[in-house]
Amino acid sequence: GAGVSQTPSNKVTEKGKYVELRCDPISGHTALYWYRQSLGQGPEFLIYFQGTGAADDSGLPNDRFFAVRPEGSVSTLKIQRTERGDSAVYLCASSRYTNVKTSTYNEQFFGPGTRLTVL
Amino acid sequence: AQSVAQPEDQVNVAEGNPLTVKCTYSVSGNPYLFWYVQYPNRGLQFLLKYITGDNLVKGSYGFEAEFNKSQTSFHLKKPSALVSDSALYFCAVRDITRSGAGSYQLTFGKGTKLSVIP
Incomplete structure (x- = not known):
């Protein structure tokens, strides 16, 4: 079946601009x-x-970064007032439901990434 | 805090020889351990995982890994390397005894570049 897809594959922007990165997970992965x-x-x-909810956002570096997943499928990572230090490859991954109580842990499947370059 | 160390930035091995890529981890409780491989301009691909049970785990493409609790290691191995195995390999850990949503995140090592020489 189809894997995780991410768009765009490359994004070049100028310092201070706003960017959105999109992730489309594997169907059925919650x-x-x-x-x-x-x-x-x-x-x-x-x-x-x-x-649909962000269960853990502890890794977001600061409040310029925000992500949403309004319908529980596609997610968008949003970066405001981009800085040169934000340049990196942004990876999205999805997995089947992970249940803390039963310690069921399903491996994460990764997309190809979006390479963000801030000039 | 959980952490992963991959002590070798690069490993070179001749085709047909056995290969080992090293990984050690640090967690406060019991670990889930993973190996991923990354080819140029492609996403991370899952190779294998240790959750519980046998310490020797077999995965994709003939790779296997051995969990050693006393040495806190999870080295990746393959009996006979192929040129096509040349890629970047990442070890990752999740501390299963951490409670709450934060326990789902993986912590990755810096990666080891494997070069298989024809």
């Missing part, structure tokens, strides 16, 4: 994650959705 990968580093967690 959990959705955003990560950021800087050059030479592993992915760093940003935010996690279970359904």
Whole structure:
């Protein structure tokens, strides 16, 4: 079946501009994650959705970053007043429902990422 | 806090030889452990996971990993390397004893570049 898709694949913007990055998860996956990968580093967690709500946004670096998932499927990561330090690859991942009580943990499947360059 | 260390930035191995990519972890409780592979201009692909049970886990493309609790390690192995295995490999951990929504996030290592030489 189709995997996680992300658009655009590349985004170049100027410092101070607003950008939106889109993620379309695997059909039926209720959990959705955003990560950021800087050059030479592993992915760093940003935010996690279970359904429509952000269950954990502890990884968002500051209030310029915001993400939504209004219908429990597609998610948009929004960055206001972009800075050069925001340049990175933004990865989206999805997984089937994860149940804390039963410790059922399903692996995350990643999209190809959006490469954001802030000039 | 949970963390992952991949002590080698790069591993070179001749085609047909066995390969090992090292990973050690630190969590306050019990870990879930994962290996992902990243090819150029492509997303991370899941290789294998350790949740519970046998310490030797088998995954995709002939890879396996051994969980060693006493050494807090989860090294990735393959008996015979292929040139097509050349890629960036990431180890990741989740602390299953953390409660609350934050326990779902993965913490990744910095990655190890594997080069298989023909």
